[in-house]
Amino acid sequence: MSTTTPEHDARVAKLTFASVYPDYITKVEKKGRTKAELNQVITWLTGFTPEQLENLIQEKVSFKTFFEQATLNKNAHLITGVICGYRIEDITTPLTQQARYLDKLVDELAKGRKMEKILRGSATEK
Structure with missing residues (x-):
C-alpha cells in the first residue's frame, strides 16, 4: 500500500484553497471546460453552495479548514x-x-469526461 508521508500531509493541510483554485480554473478552461462546471464539481464533492465557496476563497482558508x-x-x-x-x-x-x-475530479473535468461520470452517476444538478 503506497501512502503519503507526514510531510506531504502537512503540506496539503497548509495549502490554501484560494491559492490552487485559480490553477484549477486555468486547467479546465485550457481544455474547453468552464468555471461553472468546475464549481459544479466542487459543490458536488463538498456540499458547499456557490456562495459558501466564494466566501471560503475570500477568507483564504487552508485545505484543512476547507474540508473540515x-x-x-x-x-x-x-x-x-x-x-x-x-x-x-x-x-x-x-x-x-x-x-x-x-x-482527480478537476483532472477528469479537464480531460473532457462527461459530467455524469465525474459526479459518479449523480444527476447533474445546477
Whole structure:
C-alpha cells in the first residue's frame, strides 16, 4: 500500500484553497471546460453552495479548514485512481485523500469526461 508521508500531509493541510483554485480554473478552461462546471464539481464533492465557496476563497482558508467545513458527498469513495503518484483509495490520511479526490475530479473535468461520470452517476444538478 503506497501512502503519503507526514510531510506531504502537512503540506496539503497548509495549502490554501484560494491559492490552487485559480490553477484549477486555468486547467479546465485550457481544455474547453468552464468555471461553472468546475464549481459544479466542487459543490458536488463538498456540499458547499456557490456562495459558501466564494466566501471560503475570500477568507483564504487552508485545505484543512476547507474540508473540515465540507460535507463530503456520500459517493466520494467511488473516486479512485492515481493522482500525484498516489493511489487515492490507498491514502490513509483523510484530509490528503479528500484533497486528492478534488484533484482527480478537476483532472477528469479537464480531460473532457462527461459530467455524469465525474459526479459518479449523480444527476447533474445546477
